[in-house]
Amino acid sequence: MLRTLLFLTLTAFATAAEISFSRQIAPVLIDQCVECHRSGKAKGSYRLDTVELMLKAGDSETAPVVAGKPDESEIYRLIATHEEDDRMPKKADALPEKETKLIREWIASGAKLDVADKKAALRAIVPETEKTQAPAKYPRPLPVTALALNPAGSTLACSGYFETTLWDVASGKLTARIDGMPERTLALAWITENQLAVAGGVPGRSGEVWLVNPSQPKERKRLVSARDCVLAMVASPDGKLLACGGADNQVRCFELPSGKLKWQTEPHADWIMGMAFSPDSQHIATASRDRTAKRIDAAKGEIEATFTGHDSAVLSVAFSPDSKETLSGDVEGNIRRWDRNGDAAKDGTLRPGGRTEMLALGFLDAGTPLAAMGSGSVVSMDAKARKTKDKITLYGDRVNVLQVQRIDKLTRIITGCHDGTVRINELGKAEPVLQFLASPGW
Template sequence: MLRPLLFLFLTASAFAAEISFSRQIAPVLIDQCVECHRGGKAKGSYRLDTVELMFKAGDSKAVPVVAGKPDESELYRLMATTEEDDRMPKKADALPEKEMKLIRDWIASGARLDVADKKASLSSIVPEKEKAQAPEKYPRPLPVTALALNPAADTLACSGYLEVTLWDAATGRLKARLGGMPERILALAWMREDQLAVAGGVPGRAGEVWLVNPAKPTERRRLVSARDCVLAMAASPDGKLLACGGADNQLRCFELPSGKLKWQSEPHADWIMGMAFSPDSQHIATGSRDRTAKRIDALTGEIEATFTQHTCAVLSVAFSPDSNDVISGDVEGEIRRWDREGEGKKDTTMRPGGRTEVLALGFLDPSTPVTALGNGAVVSVDVKTRRAKDKITRHEDRANVLLIQRSGETTRLISGCHDGRVRVSEMGKAEPVLQFMASPGW
């Protein structure tokens, strides 16, 4: 009888010792704990967003993880307690029994770490899950939710399903497909020929930001692994910074080309829906579902001004060419202009399309805003009459995204529609100079 019992004991011990921190424990902590225990928002001064900090006590001074002793480990004790006022995570259901046992067994087996860099963030050490493949041919056109033009202005990156598609900017011919990307791609930024940023995720489940070399797609790096979608992203004109935000209310700023996190903050109480860098690369503007827009110092993440005069969700933002003012557009069709202090400019409330969403914003010149609207129109705005000035093009569905391309005396607007169509319009010409369906197989 002794030998079978000894065999079972040794087998159980070996099983517990094989628990992988990066593959099994870190994903649970990211999903259940990191949101309330990270830089800038560490409840009880205890942080779980890096491997090193996870082992350091917070205000309670209780040791979070005591190798071999789960019942003396504060991290496990607060997860396992039946006292609802003490139990973690707060204001949420208790961890499933399977996850609780996994954490207990990991600590009991010695709390081993299969991590090379203990200063690394938890999100960066979790191995990438194998993604599903994009369809060879799309069964129907996919809405265009993001566009980016490369520095040479000859290739257009477009959102796809689990991929980014690359198109010849002159002919609309498909050039390449970059697979292994987020399921939904909601923002793109092309900083250098060898560096394209891709943001998106799965609503309510995951958010991602990747840096990828379009010429060598295997050269890629994941910058963000979040609990919810990344909805907005912008790169600084000088190519040194990349900022992103989304449905987890987080604003993150990375140094380029390294991809190192520079700072992270939570400037809004709800989703970050729109984002823009100032032309001088010193400031970031954000728009949120919390009905505010903000001006933020790009170097520090400090809030410089808050605009509070919208009465509904703010979807889009853009800086004036001199970097002084910001225009912000909302879900009910209103565009407001405001200054460095967050004060609205007098008599500058614009309604170029009636009560339809202002989905994208920019400037054709210092005195002429341009916008893409929920009714499909892409129009310039007369700031004196505060109405639409010139109709540049009209899509059959929502005009989700807008790029402005300047080359010498020529200005082109590239717009992406919910029906899957991309149009390139040239100022002064009545018809688009190029249009194509940005879905492989169509």
């Protein structure tokens, strides 16, 4: 009997000692606690977004973690208490008993930290899980949610399922598949021939941004591991900066080619749905579900202007060729023009397609904006006359992506549709010069 009890005791101790902070504890804290205890939103002056800060007391001045003593550890006391007014997380269900017990056992066994850099963000230390493999052949065409043309103008990167696909612009043929990417790719930015940025994630669960070398896909670096999906991303025309935003309301800006974080801010009260870089690489525009659009200093991350002229969620933004004016499009079919101060331009409202979402915007030239819409239309507009100038193409479903390619005097409009189709139209030609389904197997 004594031998059995000794065996059970040693087994329990070994189990507790094997608890991994990075694999088991950090994911719980990320899911349940970090949102209320991070930079810019540290309730009780306590932060949990890095290991170093997690170990520092907040306003209570009580040690968050006391190795070997869970009942004296503030972080455990607040998640385990039965007093609803004190219990964490606030205004939410208590942690499942299994997770509460796991945290207690981790502290009781010495609160060991299997972390190389305590200054690193909690999300960055969580080991990557093996991702689902993309199907060899897609069972049906996948909606096109992101496109990016390489600097040479010869290859088009396209969104895929746990992958990014590469297509030959001349023939529409598949040339390569880059695996290990986010489940949903929602933004792409091709910076140099050897550097492609991929952003996306899983709505409500995770967000990711990767830098990958398309010719050597194993050369990759994860820049962002966010609590929610990254919905928008843009690179500066000079190739020095990369900015992204999404469902965690954050905008992050990175230096290129290093991928070093330059600044991070939370300019909106709701999801960031669209972004644009100014042609002079000095400013970033953002579109948000909070019904505003903003202009941000790209060097400092400071808000330069806020446009409040929309009555519904703002989905898309674009800068004029001189970087002075901004267009923003909303869910009700309105496109607004506004200046560097956030003031609406006189007679600055365009409605090219009735009550339909303005999903992507661009410019052919200073007086000719482009719009891709939920109705399936892609049109150019006469900004001065405030009317449609030319119908570029018409799909049977939502047009999610719009890009403009200029080669000498030739202008191409590249679009991606929810039905999986990619089209390349040349200005002045009625029919597409190339059309294909951007799903392997189709």
